[in-house]
Amino acid sequence: PSFLGFIFSSSSRLLRLRSGRNHSSTIRKSSMGLQTQPYGIQGMLKEGHKHLSGLDEAVVKNIDACKQLSTITRTSLGPNGMNKMVINHLDKLFVTSDTATIVNELEIQHPAAKILVLAGKAQQEEIGDGANLVVSLAGEHLQGAEELIRMGLHPSDIIIGYTKASNKAVEILEGLVEEGSDTMDVRNKDEVILRMKAAVASKQYGQEDILCPLIADACIQVCPKNPMNFNVDNVRVAKLLGGGLRNCTTVRGMVLKGDTVGSIKKIEKAKVVVIAGGVDTTATETKGTVLIHSAEQLENYAKTEEAKVEELIKAVADSGAKVIVSGAAVGEMALHFCERYKIMVLKIGSKFELRRFCRTTGAIALLKLGSAVNPDDLGYVDSISVEEIGGARVTVVRNEQGGNSVTTVLLRASTDSILDDLERAVDDGVNTYKALCRDSRIVPGAAATEIELARKLKEFSFTETGLDQYAIAKFGESFEMVPKTLAENAGLNAMEIISSLYAEHSSGNVRVGIDLQEGACKDVSTLNIWDLYVTKFHALKYAADAVCTVLRVDQIIMSKPAGGPGRRDQPAGMDNED
């Protein structure tokens, strides 16, 4: 990915919905009194409201906005997709080809385009991958719809046709499922990689061979007995600046940023006690006052306090625990006694992180220091050590044997934005694993599925007699977008590729896709590019749903945009030379 598209979130035309301002101000002038009330709805709404209706004003404009959105995302589709540089309103820089991130940071304002964005987000939440396909496909469907509208078809006819076509497409998709792929061993690394590769490659092309085994390893390690219960949260990502992709590893256990509290930095094969509250003297909820009459009492008080803390720490030490993990502050005095009893003290501020720690070590969190330490409540770690990686101090918690609950993928890269992008690729991979745990069926990748859908839908359209046959044909045609974009992004001649794909497919080779490296059409089983059926299924459905929703709308009523701090017109740091 050496080319970068530039998008500034405040200057793109798509985002400026407020161009309607001039429109409403003319109305304001003409509606000075009761006598000159404008006729119709516009006159009845509150100041600043806008009302758009009808085919030209609402439908076509909506389609236009959606098309613009999909033109942005399209170029990021596939392994050779371009990266986008997005600067959001907080001036944070994103360099990515992950559509979910792009559309999220773009803060789309146009209502129709927003429906597409929401569809993409739904896909992201449901599957975790394929958001780009949703948005781009929906844009392409809408483009088709616009042509049909110009031909004279009514949107309702198009909706009927599109609904029919999407149902048919799902049917076809099911027929394309690779035989024997519905059962798989989710612990078989090769099979997992096979299914994960395409998803990871579309984010980090060329690096999937390094990343996939890492992700697969991590996922398989934390996969519970019943794979349906696989929890994405159990694969953690630790990003550390410096090094390179080759230095990435997985750690069975956790990698926590920061140092231990005390002076003990390394410990092996130890029992752990987790305390959710702070490690300190206990306090009452109600405010307490120490009542002291003489100097003697003062001295005694400090002593009883010390004795109390020592007692508490000693109880922990007696239970056999070598490590105390605290969820809140660690008191000076408590720390002193911990050092004395050679107990390592670790502080984990986040409640969720603490829970994960409990899962990793098998410990049960105690509420506070001083509650009875039950031997069952103790956890176990193989080692905890403070290491310095790339200038940052991290605490690595390892649990090789029992710790099959949390695994961390340690990512190394030279810049923050590369790290972020790697993380997104890992997330996509992990989500794919989750999806394949539920449904492991696969369909041919590399645009083979899309071409087949396009071909079969076109055939299907000929069997229909109503007006909807045009819509069905267009729906099918939209799938050509995928091979076309893949080819274009790889610098190949799209038309040639598509026609030879069609030729191959109609002669019965339904698994032929594009080999982007050689620029030729090949059977995907030789390329080993497979996509998950669920990803395609959901993408198809969400895209079709969003398209129908956009087409169903024939009137838009917008209220005055709420106030709030106006955004600056110029993104900082780009054009201001001062």
Add this chain to the structure above:
Amino acid sequence: MSVRVLNPNAEVLNKSAALHMNINAAKGLQDVLKSNLGPKGTIKMLVGGAGDIKLTKDGNTLLKEMQIQNPTAIMIARTAVAQDDISGDGTTSTVIFIGELMKQAERCIDEGMHPRVLVDGFEIAKKATLQFLEKFKTPVVMGDEPDKETLKMVARTTLRTKLYEDLADQLTDIVVNSVLCVRKPEEAIDLFMVEIMHMRHKFDVDTRLVEGLVLDHGSRHPDMKRRAENCHILTCNVSLEYEKSEINAGFFYSNAEQREAMVAAERRSVDERVRKIIELKNKVCNGTEDNFVVINQKGIDPPSLDLLARAGIVALRRAKRRNMERLVLACGGEAVNSVDDLTPDCLGWAGLVYEHVLGEEKYTFVENVKHPNSCTILIKGPNDHTIAQIKDAVRDGLRAVKNTIEDGAVVRGAGAFEVAARQHLVNEVKKTIKGRAQLGVQAFADALLIVPKTLAENSGLDTQDVIISLTGEHDNGNVVGLNQHTGDPIDPQMEGIFDNYAVKRQIINSGPVIASQLLLVDEVIRAGRNMRKPS
């Protein structure tokens, strides 16, 4: 003008100007809502101030969200909203009916008629129509076992006007079953006992009926069970957290031991309450595989949660008040306000309690209950606007079913009633009236036709053709409605298209009233500042 003399800032509209302003406003509002009517109506997109999207076909939602400012339009909108409050449906019909009445009146007034005479005609026609409705309605017997098929037909008719067909048909069963679930013999139906919960997940067609309850929060302790079968359920409203005393209290202590004692004493009363619950649990679950679930309306603090978790109890805190009532209805048992005299009789029972996590949000399902008198409609959808749309539709569907059970009658739909009533007015009623009021009756009768007309228009059919074929059939004595796909007359009874009696009655009642009021206005005075201009 006199008002101008008294207050130079006032604005006045006189006589015909005032009338026309009112008529124009009514027509304008009608124009907006017209395209909503019927199953083929189109969707409107509402964009809020913060850029949030709402998609709707529901007249009521539209009127609420539109923020209308024109005074006449507000009046009409309020009537329509009242329509929704009373009967749960028919807002769009009300607005277009009023608009059409005004339109018909305008024609007569332009020909020189006095509004007062028209209004008299409206009044006569309204009474006659209501009488006709009594004759026209189809009675439904609502004994102990209501006729499910009829209820489904009514629900389907309503839902199809709000959502697309497939989804509407699916929701029909859900809506009917949920109303029958909460229905108790000899008592008014309390729709509040149907919980409507939503999850942003999967597709809209995954919406389902849960016989039991879905709570939108989960247990707060990591060690509590995520899934429990055969559960005893304790519904309570007892604070299980330390509460500061109201008076300003403090402690004095002089050594650490004393302080420790204080800490323990502070919690004693809370711990005592928790202990009582645990005792009950041990009593009912002893020796069995049964589980125990505590659902508390008040809070449970971490130490108490910890105690409960260690006793193997699943505890949920801060349940919504409305859910406490529903829980008892769904699971049985009773809600307790104190743990002092807990008996096993207080407990409810559910076959399955489990937690479902969606990203950050947790949901707890209480399912497989024995004799549910409360249930949950779990709406699913990929995004918020879909969910909101379904929610509105479900609410209307529930109301429609409830109305049918309470009315004991339905009205044949698809425009059949409107055409029949019009023919009745023109052919029978009009002849019995002397004088110019006849014209008022005629105007009223023609205004009724707006419903079939709009239905035809929204389906892209020819309005004139449709009306002529419909009235023709009616004159031959056949009660027919409009087939929206073909434009041919159909028998609504055969097709199962039924409207609510209460809705129709309310429309006939309120429409002419508001139209008469607007027609009788002869001066519009706006004193003080012009409201259209921001100060």
